[in-house]
Amino acid sequence: MGRPALLHEPLRPLHQKFFIHAWAQFRWGVFHEYGEPGENPFYFSVKYGRPEAIRCVFYMRGLVSMKNGSICLPPGSIDQKTGLYFDYCAWRPYPYNQRIQASMMDYQFIKEITKFCEDDERNQQTLHNYECPSRHNRLCEHKSTWDVISHTGDFAGGKNPPRNMVESELVPQFRVIKATSRKKRIPSSAPAKNYQKELFTRLDTHVVEADTGSSYVELFVHVMQGFMPVVGMKVMATINDPLAQQTTMVLYDNGAGIDMTKGDGIYSRAYTNLYLPGRYQVTARVENASDTFVLDSVVDDFDIPWKSKTIKRSIHTPTVRQLTGYFFDITRAEDLSSAKDVIPPSRISDLHVVEISKANKTAILSWTAPGDNLDDDKVDHYELFSGVNIDDVRKLLSVTNKHSHPMHRSIRTNIVPSRVTFGFQENYFWKAPPDQVDFHGKLHYAIVIRGVDSVGNAGKLSNIVTFSLS
Known part of the structure; x- marks a missing residue:
């Protein structure tokens, strides 16, 4: 919801929820959980085996329709090059009568939304959708918003637990501070004259931020x-x-x-x-x-x-x-003066699928190249991990982070050569391994990638992309 939208009279009851939405961004570093302008608002769900709209809680209800109100139905509304809905289709959530309660970082204008999404699988009303490519998932390693918020200084270690507050505690207290008396001022170009005053100038220095452990x-x-x-x-x-x-x-x-x-x-x-x-x-x-x-x-x-x-x-x-x-x-x-290279490549956060071919069992992947040391020069190569039949994409992140993927038969590794320096687009033509098919004969894939420098320093795993070749 943009700044001009707040000026519309019918939206006044939503201001308090928008404030919480914005506060969470600036205070706790979480991000939007809906589709971003200029990006595809749909993704392929490997868990459910069909195209879905980007949203935080999977069970949010809505319609995929065209501008004239006509419903977009598969397979006629599916673009075979992407496996997703055509651009003229949009997902519109129901503004009322929802069965979910989260997330405040998603469509906060929905009446029933009052909470942040979380990881409790017993509560489907607030359970975070880990596989959708929202900005929050891409940048926060597919963690729920409450997982990120609860580990900040405001809440870590049991700080500020939930409690019931009375109305008087919700009224803000303001204190007005003003000078108690006039101050005399001497201009720097004051004429020669006897003043019974002393003139001082001083430069104050304030530490804006300190970091005791960073190598950059x-x-x-x-x-x-x-x-x-x-x-x-x-x-x-x-x-x-x-x-x-x-x-x-x-x-x-x-x-x-x-x-x-x-x-x-x-x-x-x-x-x-x-x-x-x-x-x-x-x-x-x-x-x-x-x-x-x-x-x-x-x-x-x-x-x-x-x-x-x-x-x-x-x-x-x-x-x-x-x-x-x-x-x-x-x-x-x-x-910091050691000659040993300890700085890894930066994390890739914009991995996406450009095009798929079900006939050839291939996909064109694209991402912005990281650098050897974060964002300098170029990486030596990339490690690409592909998983099939991954019902929970967090398993792909967990298994590859623990370097146990050779023991996991549903995950394969590709070594991808580096072609360009930091900031330019890398493209890779990926072909599905012939033996990487799930138990039902489906070809639903989840892929992550990371850069590796010449001495073996590996960056963090990228955001996850999902698609189907069946």
């Missing part, structure tokens, strides 16, 4: 015009180390590496050359390119968030901004 520093530049993100900018960061040696690097807004979301105006990069103790100074330079524009999203249909329209306003006037005065300190460089 994350750099972020947020480019906005008002409240709207500016995309397509050329953003450069120059780092001066304690010996005044300069390193200049490009920051990206491509949703890869340490950059969480593509096209949100936040440009990111990891700096890994932390070999000296002392102060590192950072300067950022921002300038517009030929394809620079401002994004402004407008939601026209609250039932289908992924159908929101995106308005682009080009910036034609030459624009240059420079940020100075930023720095960070390294105090334990002796732990």
